Amino acid sequence: MEDNNIKSLWKKSDKQAGAYYGKIEDELIKKASKESQSLFARIKRNIIIELWVSVILAIALPFIFWKDKMEFAIVAVLVVALLAVTFYYYLRYLNQIKTVNEPNVLEALKIKEKILSAYVKRLYLLFYIAVPVGFFIGLAFGDQVFVFFSLKTLIQVAVATPLLILVFWLGRKYIYALYTKHLIHLREIIAGVENG
């Protein structure tokens, strides 16, 4: 067999290379599209469940302080304010995702990744503000006379601090399980499509 014939055949297998590459791209994009749709469906379901749990907690929580009208009012206002902010972020996120109108699958995924990433950052921010505020309100309202540097207060703080740490840890785990995990998966899907 002549060298030229072998070289000619070798060049002709470029067509097969192109067909394989094209097929891989199509399959990757289809798979990424399907995976991302189910991922966003799961996030939407998590948000709706959270919305309902937030409403129930917002109604129930102030009643822990129902004995004192002032405390009840303060806690109720703070809880309603927190609920309003979280509602706003939930609805804004759902609306942003719904209105992504990019025909290119990869670009659409990247836009959605930015939206989800911003949403998760805001969740963490809310969480880091709400928990310490709740902690101090609990300390202040738990004691009739709140004196910051009294021995009794310091003992209460020492006992409550591990609880605070536990709440932080659990809260972070919760946000990770419901949202961050999906964000990481979405980034893997995007990387998978980009890198073939």
Next chain:
Amino acid sequence: MEDFKSIIDAHHPILYKIGRSYASADDFDDLYQEMLINLWKGLQNFSGKSKLSTWIYRVVLNTALTYNRNKKRKKVAHVPVEQIENIVETDTKQHKQNQENDIKQLYVAIRKLPKDDRSIMLLYLEEKSYDEIAEIIGIKRNNVAVKINRSKKKLHELLKENDYGRQ
């Protein structure tokens, strides 16, 4: 640095042809994917001292040479390699069908070459210069011609054994 996708768009035949020369149909998808991953990882550190295509050949050949078929990955896309010929040509005349078979036989023969000879042969078929071949493989330029002749001889013998080119 150029976009990774546009680089692969321009050079994907290298991955395909080297992949088919080193992997059986069962392992081809895995090897192809590993090549892509190694290119992605390496491209971020590519210094530009050599030509991009030279660098790509080096990475892809190294991946193929060190490919461990036991290290199976989760398949991103499974496209049976034998079906590619059907995808490319659906209405082929007889001579085109023979050509598809000849390409297949060529790959079979190349896969039977020892790994070192395979590398040289692939680069020779890609019409790389002796300097480029020496740079990619990491051998002296003086040795390239000798190795090419040896590999060509072996390839011709293998093609004869496979009854290639029934003309």
